Amino acid sequence: MKHILVVDDAEAIAYLFSKYFQRHRFRVSIAADGQAALRISETDPIDGVVTDFRMAGMDGRELVQRLRSRQPDLPAIIVSAFASDAPDEDHRTKIFSKPVDPMILVHRMSDMLVDVETVRSMRPDALP
Numbered sequence: 001m002k003h004i005l006v007v008d009d010a011e012a013i014a015y016l017f018s019k020y021f022q023r024h025r026f027r028v029s030i031a032a033d034g035q036a037a038l039r040i041s042e043t044d045p046i047d048g049v050v051t052d053f054r055m056a057g058m059d060g061r062e063l064v065q066r067l068r069s070r071q072p073d074l075p076a077i078i079v080s081a082f083a084s085d086a087p088d089e090d091h092r093t094k095i096f097s098k099p100v101d102p103m104i105l106v107h108r109m110s111d112m113l114v115d116v117e118t119v120r121s122m123r124p125d126a127l128p
Contacts, residue, residue: 002113003027003044007037007051007063008079013098017050020102024110034058034066041067046074048109053080064093073119075112077105091115 004026008014011032018028029044031037033055040046049067051060058066064076073092081098089095094108 001025001027002047003029004109005029005031005037005040005046005049005051007031007034007049007055007060009033009052009055013052017102017105020106021050021109024106026106026109034060034063037063038066041070046071048075048077048113050077050079050105050109053078053085054082068092073116075109075116077109077112079105 004021006014006017006021006028007030008017009032014030014032018030021028029040029046031040034057037049037051046067049064051063053060060078060080064074064078067076068074076093077096078093079096079098079100092112094112096105096108
């Protein structure tokens with residue numbers, strides 16, 4: 001079961017996103033800010049992160065960068081009411097504007113996790 005970390009300072013949003021991921025057979029941890037998210041990831045490895053962009057102390061971009069210092073290929077979804085402030089997308093990072101249908105996040109994360117597994121399996125050190 002893949003472990004997704006949901007990070008949002010709005011408790012209702014974090015709860016809603018986590019319920020959608022849980023219904024689709026993901027294990028979910030919730031953090032209210034970047035520091036709590038880092039603590040969770042240090043003790044319980046994650047497979048992907050869904051984070052708000054604007055949060056007190058550490059924004060979603062910095063959180064993703066810090067998580068990727070340990071897991072360079074970590075899939076990340078950043079959700080923001082201020083999408084114009086959010087970083088650019090790349091193959092590891094997708095950006096969504098609020099409000100967003102949580103099912104879209106579940107599907108996109110599922111696709112990103114498959115992509116990560118495919119790339120990992122193609123590395124020379126992964127061959128039998």
